[in-house]
Amino acid sequence: MIKTGKISEVKENVRKWKKAGLSIGLVPTMGYLHEGHASLIKKAREENDKVIVSDFVNPIQFGPKEDLGTYPRDFEADCKLCEGIGADLIFHPEPSEMYEGDFHSYVGVNTLSEGLCGKTRPIHFNGVCTVVTKLFNITEADRAYFGQKDAQQLAIVRRMVRDLNYNITIVGCPIIREEDGLAKSSRNTYLKPDEREKATILHKALSEGERMVRDGETDANKVVKVVRDIIESEPLAKVDYVEIVDWNELQKVEKIDGPILMAVAVYIGKVRLIDNFIVENSMVIEMV
Numbered sequence: 694m695i696k697t698g699k700i701s702e703v704k705e706n707v708r709k710w711k712k713a714g715l716s717i718g719l720v721p722t723m724g725y726l727h728e729g730h731a732s733l734i735k736k737a738r739e740e741n742d743k744v745i746v747s748d749f750v751n752p753i754q755f756g757p758k759e760d761l762g763t764y765p766r767d768f769e770a771d772c773k774l775c776e777g778i779g780a781d782l783i784f785h786p787e788p789s790e791m792y793e794g795d796f797h798s799y800v801g802v803n804t805l806s807e808g809l810c811g812k813t814r815p816i817h818f819n820g821v822c823t824v825v826t827k828l829f830n831i832t833e834a835d836r837a838y839f840g841q842k843d844a845q846q847l848a849i850v851r852r853m854v855r856d857l858n859y860n861i862t863i864v865g866c867p868i869i870r871e872e873d874g875l876a877k878s879s880r881n882t883y884l885k886p887d888e889r890e891k892a893t894i895l896h897k898a899l900s901e902g903e904r905m906v907r908d909g910e911t912d913a914n915k916v917v918k919v920v921r922d923i924i925e926s927e928p929l930a931k932v933d934y935v936e937i938v939d940w941n942e943l944q945k946v947e948k949i950d951g952p953i954l955m956a957v958a959v960y961i962g963k964v965r966l967i968d969n970f971i972v973e974n975s976m977v978i979e980m981v
């Protein structure tokens with residue numbers, strides 16, 4: 694597996710692979726890889742001749758009061774995981790390699806970026822769209838793999854690719870969970886033992902919401918209330934948002950009659966966790 698922090702070295706390999714007619718799959722990550730990331734890399738491995746994993750804590754998607762400085766990092770362990778799955782290249786640039794001093798260009802998707810996590814993280818999705826655009830251009834990937842764990846991100850990247858005619862296919866992958874239902878996340882390491890135990894409340898609450906929708910409930914506010922009440926029954930939990938939005942425009946819905954995303958963001962102590970499920974055509978496609 695090639696390990697590099699240089700854009701020029703990635704491009705050199707990509708040129709070689711493209712010349713040989715090989716397909717390329719890209720898995721963008723911020724590192725500290727776990728089984729959620731591994732599931733994306735495995736899928737990319739199955740569907741492409743060459744697999745590139747980017748491992749970059751992207752500074753421009755963090756707000757000034759967020760956890761850029763403390764975000765967990767372990768490049769050696771990441772390399773082991775990628776090598777084990779058979780990735781061909783891991784790209785681990787320094788921020789200065791991605792953003793030179795005179796960097797001024799940003800990409801953004803309006804409307805979809807404004808609700809849900811966009812409310813508390815106003816610059817986040819422009820940072821994501823910008824880094825993802827750079828990674829698409831650097832790797833010339835045929836396919837890129839994103840987790841439903843970050844459902845708003847997945848919807849935004851898909852829309853950006855469609856609106857701006859990027860030559861890439863976005864592949865969405867299901868949420869991988871711990872045995873007790875907590876969605877795997879690099880940020881779970883911030884949780885103290887008692888918080889880790891209580892964090893299962895997100896999945897418990899969403900499971901109840903899923904059950905209601907599966908049983909035919911179409912009143913979105915009713916489902917939101919039940920899910921919110923369950924989360925708030927846990928004293929350590931503080932709701933940032935609990936919402937049901939349509940899965941195309943990410944706008945709040947009153948009535949569930951098409952594809953919807955039910956998403957939550959919850960502070961457990963000081964740690965902000967997100968989770969969700971999607972219902973397409975009145976059929977739940979994600980919940981374990």
Ligand code: AMP
Binds near residue numbers: 838870
């Ligand atoms: P991150 O390193 O947190 O930026 O995540 C990189 C990619 O892995 C994103 O597309 C995430 O949605 C995806 N991902 C993170 N956690 C999970 C999970 N538990 N299940 C599936 N995909 C995940």
